Amino acid sequence: MAHAMNRREALALGLASAASMTLSGRRAAGETAPSGAGADIVRAHDDALERRLGAQVLDPQSKWRGAFPDEWGLHHCTAVSAFLKNAAAAYYHPQSKHHRDRALLDRMTLAAEFLTRIQNAEGNIDLLSTNFNSPPDTGFVVHSVATAAKLARMNGDEAVLSLMRDFLLRAGRGLSKGGVHTPNHRWVVCEALAQINDLFPDKQYTNRIDQWLAEGIDIDEEGQYTERSTTVYNPVVNTALVVMAEKLGRPELLEPVRKNLDAMAYLLHPNGEVVTEISRRQDLNTRGTMGGYWFALRWLAIRDRNGLYAAMLKPLEPGHVELPRLMEYPALSGELPADTPVPDDYEREYALHGITRIRRGKTSATLIHRGSSRWVSLQRGGAVVNAVRFASAFFGKGQFIPAEFEKRDGVYLFRQELTGRYMQPVTDPALRPVTPETWPKTMMKRRLSEVCRLVYEARLREISGGFEISISARGTDNVPLAVEINLREGGEITGVDPAPGIAGAFLLGEGSAAYRMGDDVIRFGPGHCEHAYVQVRGAEGKMSGPSVYLTGFTPFEHTFVFAFEG
Template sequence: MENISRKAFLQYAGLATMATLTPFLANAWAGKTTDDDFYKKIVAANADEVSKLVKALASDITDVKRRSGYDLANLVAAFSEPTSTYFQKAELVPFMTKIIRFLVKAQHDDGTLDFGNLASPPDTAFILEPLCAAGTILKTNTNSSLDEVKTLLKQFVVKAGEGLRTGGVHTPNHRWVVSAALAKINALYPNPGYVKRIREWLSEGVFCDNDGNFLERSMNYSAVIDRALVTMGRLLPMPSLFESARKNLWLVYYHAEPNGELVTVDSRRQDQYAPISILNFYHDYYFLAIHDNNPEFAAIANYIETLPGFEARVLTDLLVTFLEEPLFKKALPSPKAPPATFEKFFKTTNLVRIRRDTTTTTIFGGNDFPIIIASGRSNSPNFFAYRKGEAILKYMRLSTDFFSTGYFHSQGITQAGGKYVLHQKFAAPYYQPLPAKYKRADGNYQLAPSTDGRFWNKMDFEHRPQSNVSVLDTTITVEEKNGSNQLTFSVKGIAGVHVTIEFCFREGGSLSGLKKLDELPDTYALESGSGEYSHGKDSIKFGPGIFKHAKLQGLEGEMYSSHFGSLRTTGMHVYFTGLTPFTHTISIG
């Protein structure tokens, strides 16, 4: 492999001195010297993993796991890499054989496996990614001791290929996972039927909006889709598929916090409530950095290498990738840092991302209406988040007891005069008797939602006159001002409604200037003045406080409470409360 040139190093080091680009570049260069040294780390990490596998595989294999594919691939990579301490070591062959024998035995007649879901083509596709990589590496290995492994691997892969060629999917990303697996199988054992099936899925269209979102708006599944598109693009070959991956990878970067965590509040899948790491996208940044000669993707790849978890979650399996795809062995282009100061308004998802070096602001108002709790719909009540180095405000929420409607969910975001405005208007009626023409003698009306969507019943709400309509009109305005965020809350309409604003800071920090409440653990009130949250060397100041009532439970509203659910998370919770008509401005910075 080629060493990074002295010129490239000086260009990189010079950029790192620019104030607007630190700490990104300063961190990105840490520990990175030459490509040769990096490859040695890859080989060493594989050897460490194999030494653990040898011990673990002394016991019986009892369950089919996605990891089984990487276990076999890592053994094959170690056996095949000349610089590995396990190169051509006969002791590895029985363990390879053990894994593939188990998988062949676990395989259904239709080629699929039971894990994740029963007889699942897409889950089988996930395990085929590393298994096909193992097959690709073994193609050039003529050691006769591997004959049984090769034979069984081909048997398993070809049989699975039929299951994928004819089987179905559940979710949008599954189409591309299956197609990418078929592309890998076709590269090993060509079959026009595989390519025909891939083109059939692709003919549905790979949706990627102007901002770079795929259908599920999920960072978890974006990583899956990007990998699949890159795989198909290089193997079919269909390089046009790279374009959607490029768009999404830029979106991912702008969703990244300085510590590598990704904003997922706008997701339509389960990760909308859980942080995902940019580590998941390393292979795609690396591949496209080389393929496109993209210096910014090269910098992002280098940066990912410095993040906690890189060695355990990426480096461990990286030798498999480098041996499977020759392009990875080429040198990255000289890195150029992407912007560390920006303001991005993603209008298709109503998400705002503002970054000022190590300080970030996230504003969200892009839920799917009506609010329904289900995978595939965006329903997070988190409308604001703020980070200042190690000090992290995970989210802000607003709730009222207005007819138990629960959390505020903004109906989009508008931008005016340098301010971002979130708004929701809610009208809750009472219902009059049905007109005569809609009445049924048996009283058995259609089960349907109320016109405000709060609940369901057999009341034929649609045809009932309404009266006594109550309205709650909530507006939150966010403005960046003198290095801080000014949030102005206005909740008006019917009087006397309890308003609760909830801050949730990351656990492990310390709070000052607040009153500890005993009703719930890690619960505080800011009655007046300013409070401060500190973590490590960083802190966030916020205030002034207001605390007019102690209604702090049941904030989810009837949608959750009727099912005994809760959206309260771990963290240090601080509350501001008032009654309508309610107006209050809070500074956070």
């Protein structure tokens, strides 16, 4: 059974090309560049489409006829709408093997009929994994269906357009009054309404768009939207604003897109991955690239003659090029300006987002000021230190999560203070007897004794060729402590010893260790090993991937260095 795309997958790419290509000159929709310029992307698009065709439900007795099952047997409308969009691109592209293919049109008809059949009386669809009678998820589906309908309109094919007309008009009525869950949903809905209005102009659509736009675009001073979702919802919002700007004739909506793209130039690692530590959504601390920004980057690189955007775009092509967008927006095939180098030598503090970014060529560091145990991550090309964390066995709550941050004389300081205590007998007669139900209430009324304190401090300093980190823990003696240096899987680690009983865990004594990923090397040490109790009680569990531990007892003070090669 083929895997049908969930909403996130559909948002990210649809069925993006994986082919080599060159884009030059403006072309009418459906045309390709001279031989060798566009054939590869069309061929890759056809190949991806054919893989989807094999998963479509064809049983005339099935309620899911025309849809695509995912691995759990759910049939998501986003997968169907993405298929319609990509099938339409193949159907109308003269170099596609499916150009004007009746068999493909039959499959498109099944898909369109499914969406119309599954749509409820309010014009909405369900996202079976979580949202029901959902205007925002209807908006995501409309994005693709409207593109398919637009390609039909551009090719003068009213018969194919009619397959999607009822679905889009009913969706438009629902979106013109429906609500949202999240900040980005406002612009998702507006994008869908702008697309429907482009096909079937109606004042109710633009009136509703204006109601949402009256709230203002939610971009902050540091160039992030409310959700700070650098790999998922930033691209969603940017795409929505570009589409609205174009289809509604409102170029002012491009300004927040520019602001976000400018900010993202400083949130890039040397391997092309994106900083996700600031996200408030599901991409927090995940790996991702700028792939979802392809449309906005190419659109504004060409429109503004912006060399920075052209340079940021370059690693995304050909892998993230989308044929349907090239056909719907011929200006995307225009000539790019000359590159302006992407910044790779800077130190920038983002007080609003609570991070500091440092880039020195192939070296990248991200510091999280407060509220995260992953307070620092480092990269050297492909070699990645996912995080340096530490915790002690202090009353089962000894995970270091910085509460205070400052930079002093070139040193970044992170601090946290913890207390542990014991309680004396209740003295207030009104609180006795102490029952299972009243115990929690008495805790705040009891006199405390044997109060213990522990003060953590972490210091980071940039040095020639790397970083120096010092960790201290003082206040209560003889508390076991473990420092975790978590590395990305796939590399080679030398100079360490296996930790007993824990897969992927290692101990580093007095010497240094080396972590190699291809030609990139990170050396770190000296180590410190007084015990093997690395999963201390109450601490966060070991991160995925190999972890190297330094261990000791309080009072603890140790300095070690990360040095980069390659």
